[in-house]
Amino acid sequence: MFLWFHKMASPRFFYRLAEILIPWFAACTAIIVVWALYLGLIVAPPDYQQGESYRIIYVHVPAAWMSMFVYMIMAVSSAIFLIWKMKIADIVAEVSAPIGASFTFIALATGSLWGKPMWGTYWVWDARLTSELILLFLYFGYMALRTAIENRSSAARAAAILALVGVVNIPIIHFSVEWWNTLHQPASISKLDTPSIHKSMLIPLLMMMGGFKLFYLVNMMSRARTAILEREGGASWVRERMAQDRL
Amino acid sequence: MNPKRKQKLILIIAMVAGVGIAVGLLLNAFQQNLMLFFSPTDVVAGKAPEDAKFRIGGLVEAGSVQREADGLTVSFKVTDNAKTVAIRYTGILPDLFREGQGIVSLGRLDDTGVFVASEVLAKHDENYMPPEVADALEKTRQAEESGKAAQTAVHGSNTVQMQ
Amino acid sequence: MINACLTVIRRDLLIAARRRGEWLNPLVFFVIVVSLFPLGIGPEPNRLQEIAPGVIWVAALLATLLALDSLFRADFDDGVLEQMLMSAQPLSLLVLGKVVAHWLTTGLPLLMLSPMLGIVMNLQIRALPALIASLALGTLTLSLIGGIGAALTVSLRRGGVLLALLVLPLFIPVLIFGSSCVVAAAAGQPVEGHLSLLGAMAILAIVLAPLATAAALRVSAE
Numbered sequence: 001m002f003l004w005f006h007k008m009a010s011p012r013f014f015y016r017l018a019e020i021l022i023p024w025f026a027a028c029t030a031i032i033v034v035w036a037l038y039l040g041l042i043v044a045p046p047d048y049q050q051g052e053s054y055r056i057i058y059v060h061v062p063a064a065w066m067s068m069f070v071y072m073i074m075a076v077s078s079a080i081f082l083i084w085k086m087k088i089a090d091i092v093a094e095v096s097a098p099i100g101a102s103f104t105f106i107a108l109a110t111g112s113l114w115g116k117p118m119w120g121t122y123w124v125w126d127a128r129l130t131s132e133l134i135l136l137f138l139y140f141g142y143m144a145l146r147t148a149i150e151n152r153s154s155a156a157r158a159a160a161i162l163a164l165v166g167v168v169n170i171p172i173i174h175f176s177v178e179w180w181n182t183l184h185q186p187a188s189i190s191k192l193d194t195p196s197i198h199k200s201m202l203i204p205l206l207m208m209m210g211g212f213k214l215f216y217l218v219n220m221m222s223r224a225r226t227a228i229l230e231r232e233g234g235a236s237w238v239r240e241r242m243a244q245d246r247l
Numbered sequence: 248m249n250p251k252r253k254q255k256l257i258l259i260i261a262m263v264a265g266v267g268i269a270v271g272l273l274l275n276a277f278q279q280n281l282m283l284f285f286s287p288t289d290v291v292a293g294k295a296p297e298d299a300k301f302r303i304g305g306l307v308e309a310g311s312v313q314r315e316a317d318g319l320t321v322s323f324k325v326t327d328n329a330k331t332v333a334i335r336y337t338g339i340l341p342d343l344f345r346e347g348q349g350i351v352s353l354g355r356l357d358d359t360g361v362f363v364a365s366e367v368l369a370k371h372d373e374n375y376m377p378p379e380v381a382d383a384l385e386k387t388r389q390a391e392e393s394g395k396a397a398q399t400a401v402h403g404s405n406t407v408q409m410q
Numbered sequence: 411m412i413n414a415c416l417t418v419i420r421r422d423l424l425i426a427a428r429r430r431g432e433w434l435n436p437l438v439f440f441v442i443v444v445s446l447f448p449l450g451i452g453p454e455p456n457r458l459q460e461i462a463p464g465v466i467w468v469a470a471l472l473a474t475l476l477a478l479d480s481l482f483r484a485d486f487d488d489g490v491l492e493q494m495l496m497s498a499q500p501l502s503l504l505v506l507g508k509v510v511a512h513w514l515t516t517g518l519p520l521l522m523l524s525p526m527l528g529i530v531m532n533l534q535i536r537a538l539p540a541l542i543a544s545l546a547l548g549t550l551t552l553s554l555i556g557g558i559g560a561a562l563t564v565s566l567r568r569g570g571v572l573l574a575l576l577v578l579p580l581f582i583p584v585l586i587f588g589s590s591c592v593v594a595a596a597a598g599q600p601v602e603g604h605l606s607l608l609g610a611m612a613i614l615a616i617v618l619a620p621l622a623t624a625a626a627l628r629v630s631a632e
Binding site for chain 1: 339340341342343344367368369
């Protein structure tokens with residue numbers, strides 16, 4: 001088991017694995033997202049109160065979800081990197097940051113577009129939105145720290161510490177609705193037993209979430225491959241590989 | 248026990264104690280009203296500040312919405328099904344504002360006890376459903392209510408979770 | 411163990427007493443930033459009263475941030491930091507000592523000036539105790555959290571702006587509860603809840619922040 005884990009962690013193996021998986025995952029992402037968008041935007045009925053404008057949840061909710069999910073991945077891989085010094089964990093954390101920041105930005109932008117018809121204003125300083133904004137700042141800080149420290153191994157460890165410190169922010173995001181009890185409606189899918197969202201609307205939403213997750217994996221793996229090549233440029237397997245590809 | 252270990256043990260005990268105290272303080276904090284948020288019952292009972300801005304939340308009472316001649320100023324009442332408070336607001340109301348809807352409003356009380364709002368925000372509930380489903384729910388609700396009407400005169404059983 | 415911590419505090423206080431300029435600067439900054447607001451917004455007393463809690467809190471936060479840059483800088487430059495890393499005492503305790511000393515020289519004077527600034531900003535007198543109490547708990551938390559950022563950036567030549575980018579997001583919850591505590595007091599509401607929340611954050615920061623700061627110092631000192 002540990003051997004497998006260790007093998008998995010070698011950049012070379014990861015590079016090869018990602019190469020095989022990316023096309024499959026990319027195809028799945030495309031199919032699922034297109035299908036979910038069709039179900040969500042065309043098939044699903046309008047909401048009894050919000051009419052058509054609720055349909056933005058098919059982008060907003062998965063993006064908000066991913067913004068936190070990606071940060072958790074960053075924090076977990078940072079912890080793995082600090083404890084077991086696993087190179088690939090650092091690479092995953094590094095390449096995930098810009099993707100997570102993009103998801104956060106999408107969640108903020110779509111949330112504010114949704115806020116106009118729902119709350120009567122583009123931006124409300126409520127708990128959810130504010131913590132999402134803080135999350136975006138955290139991503140920015142993480143990326144800035146990485147680029148500021150020139151020594152790569154120091155940068156990796158410093159950034160990992162920062163990611164773990166920032167993870168304190170994630171529970172604040174999650175429980176902020178209860179803490180500040182303001183305008184933002186409580187999370188719709190927190191109650192799995194009796195979802196308060198109708199089935200015809202829920203299924204496309206869940207599909208979108210799956211699609212976003214796959215999209216993240218594709219994106220992360222292809223970025224990680226580039227990062228591996230950049231870091232391991234001197235290693236013999238990379239040179240062999242490149243020579244092969246040229247033929 | 249060697250001194251190094253003892254040191255570590257003391258540190259860990261101190262940390263655990265610290266976390267314990269912090270959790271206690273947090274629990275204490277959440278029992279207080281941290282948001283300057285009051286229900287109409289609180290306001291009528293005089294719990295809300297008289298000379299400062301605060302938030303009020305409740306349902307817009309059916310039949311209470313009146314527009315004034317300038318077309319922008321709206322007067323209505325919010326209720327928590329026990330007490331009501333009159334609100335006056337000048338500005339554009341959000342789409343979801345309607346009678347029976349839950350709203351949150353920021354403002355202050357004037358001398359006559361009217362809440363002068365500087366902001367009105369509609370709180371939509373966390374249910375998403377097609378209009379037909381909502382209609383059906385409404386019908387069953389009305390049927391139940393007319394059945395109960397013989398026993399009780401209480402109107403509008405739709406409760407909205409405000410907190 | 412406790413002695414080591416106290417020794418660090420005593421040493422840093424002594425250094426601060428001999429180098430007066432360093433800890434006076436953030437204080438002057440605090441006063442000037444607050445007095446810029448009436449100049450920028452207008453002298454109308456009611457409006458100033460309304461924004462006073464937020465303005466004073468933001469200014470205190472920025473002053474704390476400004477002072478943070480020097481937290482480990484001198485020790486890093488003259489090699490004391492490496493001595494601390496190699497010492498037999500737990501590094502996180504030494505770090506805690508340094509942060510507490512730093513707070514005593516920057517945070518505490520800030521608190522003592524804050525009632526005066528409250529009056530200048532036309533803040534209700536009844537809100538002043540809450541202002542002092544919230545700043546006391548809050549600035550300590552800020553110094554502790556900021557210490558992590560200072561440790562991460564101490565080896566960088568231009569760490570100042572980066573330090574702000576790293577720690578400001580982490581400061582936000584403290585700012586929110588700190589200023590809303592003062593707002594509640596100004597409205598004549600009880601502030602017990604806010605203060606216990608700030609207290610909880612301060613204790614958590616005392617327990618957890620020095621660990622992260624120590625780890626960050628080890629990375630920076632490589």
